[in-house]
Amino acid sequence: MVMISGQKVSQRNGQAILELAIFGSLIIVLFGILIHYGLRYKNQQQLNQITFRNALKTTEGSAAADYPISVTTVNIHDRHIPDPANAFAQGSIMPFSSSDVVTRNPALFLTPNTTAEAPHVKINFLEDKYQNPDSLFFPTSGVWESQYNEDSYKKLVEIYGQSNVWAIKESKRICTNATCGPGGVSQGGYEVRFEPASLVPISGPYYPKNCHWYYGICQCDDGKIVTFALGGGIGAPDQCPLPKGEYCSCEEDQEQEVAVRYKVNDPLQGWIIDYDSSVRYCRMLIDPWACSYECRRTSDQLPESLKRCDDVCNLELDPNKLPNLCKGAQMVSTSPSRYCFPRINALFGISQDDCMRGDKVYPKSLGLQQDYSQETTNTSSRKTSQAGANLTSQDKIRNSVAIKRKIAYHFPLEEEPVRHEDDLGVRTVEHKVDIDMETK
Amino acid sequence: MPSGLFLQNREGQSTLEMTFALIAAFILIFAVLRFFIWVNKAFVLQNHDYELTRTSAASYQLGQNVDYTQHPDFKIFDNE
Numbered sequence: 048m049v050m051i052s053g054q055k056v057s058q059r060n061g062q063a064i065l066e067l068a069i070f071g072s073l074i075i076v077l078f079g080i081l082i083h084y085g086l087r088y089k090n091q092q093q094l095n096q097i098t099f100r101n102a103l104k105t106t107e108g109s110a111a112a113d114y115p116i117s118v119t120t121v122n123i124h125d126r127h128i129p130d131p132a133n134a135f136a137q138g139s140i141m142p143f144s145s146s147d148v149v150t151r152n153p154a155l156f157l158t159p160n161t162t163a164e165a166p167h168v169k170i171n172f173l174e175d176k177y178q179n180p181d182s183l184f185f186p187t188s189g190v191w192e193s194q195y196n197e198d199s200y201k202k203l204v205e206i207y208g209q210s211n212v213w214a215i216k217e218s219k220r221i222c223t224n225a226t227c228g229p230g231g232v233s234q235g236g237y238e239v240r241f242e243p244a245s246l247v248p249i250s251g252p253y254y255p256k257n258c259h260w261y262y263g264i265c266q267c268d269d270g271k272i273v274t275f276a277l278g279g280g281i282g283a284p285d286q287c288p289l290p291k292g293e294y295c296s297c298e299e300d301q302e303q304e305v306a307v308r309y310k311v312n313d314p315l316q317g318w319i320i321d322y323d324s325s326v327r328y329c330r331m332l333i334d335p336w337a338c339s340y341e342c343r344r345t346s347d348q349l350p351e352s353l354k355r356c357d358d359v360c361n362l363e364l365d366p367n368k369l370p371n372l373c374k375g376a377q378m379v380s381t382s383p384s385r386y387c388f389p390r391i392n393a394l395f396g397i398s399q400d401d402c403m404r405g406d407k408v409y410p411k412s413l414g415l416q417q418d419y420s421q422e423t424t425n426t427s428s429r430k431t432s433q434a435g436a437n438l439t440s441q442d443k444i445r446n447s448v449a450i451k452r453k454i455a456y457h458f459p460l461e462e463e464p465v466r467h468e469d470d471l472g473v474r475t476v477e478h479k480v481d482i483d484m485e486t487k
Numbered sequence: 488m489p490s491g492l493f494l495q496n497r498e499g500q501s502t503l504e505m506t507f508a509l510i511a512a513f514i515l516i517f518a519v520l521r522f523f524i525w526v527n528k529a530f531v532l533q534n535h536d537y538e539l540t541r542t543s544a545a546s547y548q549l550g551q552n553v554d555y556t557q558h559p560d561f562k563i564f565d566n567e
Contacts, residue, residue: 089530
């Protein structure tokens with residue numbers, strides 16, 4: 048009986064120790080999690096506040112020339128979080144990130160004239176105490192320009208949107224009534240434009256030399272331009288209206304705004320771009336059906352709007368203006384049309400063969416890479432000294448974590464853009480524990 | 488009687504265990520409470536200073552940040 052009772056007692060003792068061990072450790076882990084959460088939200092709030100202020104700072108010159116009209120600020124801050132699960136509560140390194148973009152009112156109405164004015168991404172890799180923000184700037188679109196061509200202009204407006212394509216107009220003296228031909232035979236009713244207007248006396252005679260058609264404009268070897276109004280009836284579009292040796296003299300003229308060039312804010316020309324939108328733009332640029340399909344989706348479905356989509360998308364696009372990324376496209380299927388773009392695939396780490404087989408693809412994004420490496424170094428030292436009855440000991444524990452991150456981007460002006468992956472540098476987060484003891 | 492003695496010992500042991508466990512639990516609860524007071528105080532201070540500099544940060548000191556280093560560090564035994 049006693050033995051049995053003893054056994055029972057022993058079991059109960061074990062139970063108490065077990066309860067303490069289990070519930071005690073559970074409570075400690077729970078406290079650890081709560082501390083972790085508390086610090087995480089406090090640090091995240093700090094970083095959100097800092098990032099917004101940094102984004103506000105980027106608007107300083109947003110309305111000035113050669114300054115981005117909007118900057119997306121991305122801040123990364125690796126911080127040490129104590130963790131009871133780790134030895135000496137050294138804890139782990141937790142990455143905090145926050146991004147913000149502020150666009151000031153004047154900049155809302157601006158369009159970038161150059162790539163320097165295009166929207167940018169600014170990446171700051173913050174040190175402890177938020178010092179040393181090494182800013183890295185990457186444009187997310189690029190601006191290119193071309194001599195004005197009505198068809199290309201209209202089609203690009205449809206593909207890139209009205210706000211991203213715009214014509215550059217110049218004020219010209221337009222001749223509204225001219226006398227043209229050998230010996231000054233009158234061919235009235237046609238418009239003759241002289242460019243640059245200041246070089247050509249409108250009132251005097253003009254003798255064109257070796258003219259040829261270039262993007263719908265009759266350009267002559269002496270640098271001057273002669274254009275006739277549409278429907279004028281002189282010459283076919285592929286030849287100049289005036290044969291060599293003929294001339295025009297202007298009888299009446301007036302000042303008009305004339306489109307001479309157009310500019311495109313092209314997302315495909317950014318250093319950091321997105322896979323899906325790149326494929327979408329390239330598909331629309333090379334395939335009139337795809338262009339019309341996308342146009343119809345966003346139109347009001349009225350018959351005239353649908354017809355306009357077909358008309359605009361069937362316009363000829365100057366092949367020289369096709370972005371490098373879209374070149375070399377291979378068709379996979381026809382209905383609906385699907386393409387594989389080898390240069391885009393190479394940029395996003397996708398096998399062209401997988402793409403051609405129709406396998407699901409997993410593009411590796413550009414910009415700040417999710418994966419990073421960290422190298423942890425732990426050192427501990429103990430120094431003990433005795434002087435008389437005094438015993439002094441010093442313990443030093445050093446925990447250092449070096450974090451390496453990478454950023455991926457491309458140079459759109461390269462003939463064959465390739466993926467560049469650069470190290471963002473190394474940031475070290477240190478955690479120090481010093482214990483000094485003196486015993487008498 | 489021997490049986491009674493054993494019983495007394497067992498009761499004493501569990502009381503002792505409970506005493507130690509409670510002391511440890513109270514220390515932990517105290518530390519965690521202090522920590523959460525600090526965290527909440529930090530939230531309030533951060534937000535207060537952030538709002539305080541809102542106007543200047545948007546005008547004559549564009550993008551000015553709050554000096555977070557001025558905020559108190561975590562100390563368990565601190566009466567402030």
